[in-house]
Amino acid sequence: MSGRLVIAGLGPGSEALVTPEVSAVLAEATDVVGYIPYVARVAPRRGLTLHPSDNRVELDRARHALEMACEGRSVVVVSSGDPGVFAMAAAVFEAVESGPPAWRELDIRVLPGITAMLAAAARVGAPLGHDFCAINLSDNLKPWALIEKRLRLAAEADFAMAFYNPRSKARPEGFARALRLLQQTCGDDRPVIFARAVSTPDEEVRVVPLDRCLPEMADMRTVVIVGASTTRVIARAGAPFVYTPRSAVA
Amino acid sequence: MSGRLVIAGLGPGSEALVTPEVSAVLAEATDVVGYIPYVARVAPRRGLTLHPSDNRVELDRARHALEMACEGRSVVVVSSGDPGVFAMAAAVFEAVESGPPAWRELDIRVLPGITAMLAAAARVGAPLGHDFCAINLSDNLKPWALIEKRLRLAAEADFAMAFYNPRSKARPEGFARALRLLQQTCGDDRPVIFARAVSTPDEEVRVVPLDRCLPEMADMRTVVIVGASTTRVIARAGAPFVYTPRSAVA
Structure with missing residues (x-):
């Protein structure tokens, strides 16, 4: 089974602003990667591994997520707000462009969120x-x-x-x-x-x-x-x- | 009972991109006002009156919504995308500013959406x-x-x-x-x-x-x-x- 990587926006903070699309993807993920306070917004459950990391390590975090997706896992990188606005999506594509060729053929999707x-x-x-x-x-x-x-x-x-x-x-x-x-x-x-x-x-x-x-x-x-x-x-x-x-x- | 007016963003089209906050407000509304294709996205139900209107009548539509809110109704103006980005929210506040003083004391809230x-x-x-x-x-x-x-x-x-x-x-x-x-x-x-x-x-x-x-x-x-x-x-x-x-x- 091939893995996939989703970069999902959690919105500005309230659960009432998380889109159903993002909630559905989180419910099926095997791994959630992100900055500590954003990963803390995802409820732990059996079968889900949380990978919180510190600020300012965006590229390392992106590479870790891409590696896990390559191993066949279903990985979600969480951002606050919208992942495409001053958030993790650009960092993931920077990692893709400078990484091994296999990364660019991965199933990578960005799910928008309510930006701040x-x-x-x-x-x-x-x-x-x-x-x-x-x-x-x-x-x-x-x-x-x-x-x-x-x-x-x-x-x-x-x-x-x-x-x-x-x-x-x-x-x-x-x-x-x-x-x-x-x-x-x-x-x-x-x-x-x-x-x-x-x-x-x-x-x-x-x-x-x-x-x-x-x-x-x-x-x-x-x-x-x-x-x-x-x-x-x-x-x-x-x-x-x-x-x-x-x-x-x- | 005093009325209220909510200006809600339905996102770009998919129901999976409508925030739970917007869905909750629509479930409690007495009246939904908006451009025909956006109002068509709201399911009819008992106790809810739909008020679809044509394009290019934004100010008339906003005034109608404000009048109904003044009468004590629970009115939702729907926009596609985010209501604050080239959509109905600005039109409503234009109507408020040029309208009777009572309008500016209404309970008016804007609920963001995923903009295009x-x-x-x-x-x-x-x-x-x-x-x-x-x-x-x-x-x-x-x-x-x-x-x-x-x-x-x-x-x-x-x-x-x-x-x-x-x-x-x-x-x-x-x-x-x-x-x-x-x-x-x-x-x-x-x-x-x-x-x-x-x-x-x-x-x-x-x-x-x-x-x-x-x-x-x-x-x-x-x-x-x-x-x-x-x-x-x-x-x-x-x-x-x-x-x-x-x-x-x-």
Whole structure:
């Protein structure tokens, strides 16, 4: 029997956001591979081996999963959110391309999930309702100059922007620089959404005008969404709605 | 009893991609509102009234849903994909902002879904595995010059790009112009993914080098993904894998 490898998105945290397709694949897997907190979301059962691993070992983890699939096992690599958005799918295909020829003939499938920016956007309204971009603010794998160039061009294009991995203990300065750049480029009252751990018990969401944003408002569990010039805030008794209208004037 | 309004994403087509959260809300709704083919995906049952409506009446549909919620009903507006990405959520908040004050105090929630670009990306690998943007190519609600400006800036930023609504019978020319612009700006062999009706029985996915793309390869049911300069194609016996590596050099 030949093995297979599935790279599955668990969504942002709540079980109510895991697709039935992903649940079905997990129910049939022999091995689940992934970063410790994501593997911890999979219930142990007879016949299933869990392989949790630490952060920053994505390529090793991918190779281990590919090796097990080659041995005929039914392997699921789990990611939070969507596996194709700043997550494990790209790492697996990097490993495939640089690995033995047999790996590229494996049955490899990617199952999409609810990525963090969509869950975050939904919490406040529809800030990504018009053209937008998604940028990983970590400079572990790309130079900071490239991030800054993309931020400038995204502001010029008037995209709404979603930032993944905005800030970590190891990289406290990048997000501060990104905020300064945006504060110089966009209007003071541009709405910014800080959405932390959406759909988990730790969820915190706030909407802050750009000129009052502080770097400390984000950490590695936060997705940051910056509105476009057309983005609107609807004040109300409860938390405000934030949305970007469908129409735009040049 | 006060009403509520939920704007729910049904995902790209397959029932296996509808989140349990959305299924639960549909099971308790009194009224479901939406574009005809999306409402047709909701099973009729006692106590549920279906309100299908035609395309291009998004604001009327949103107002109707808000009025029913004000009357105490439990209303779900259904969108395909994610309601916050070029779909009904923005239209509902446009109606809220321009409507009577009571509307903004309603209990309104958005439930995310698997948006078309993520389902399409998953089918071929991980073409959105690095920074990317999403652009609606319809010029019904924005001038074509703005679309063209965004395409140029997105190419300069070296984003992978996902295009929604690339081409319709009423707008046959726009996508042809977009392709010409990209063919002049990006390399000839930049991989382009045409993903039509992903996860439905009509699914068709192909990967075509940019210089061999034709406007006729897309229609209104197609999402088009254009790789970044770093995007890789892994040839194999089956359909190729396409992915964008996590790392990038300026």
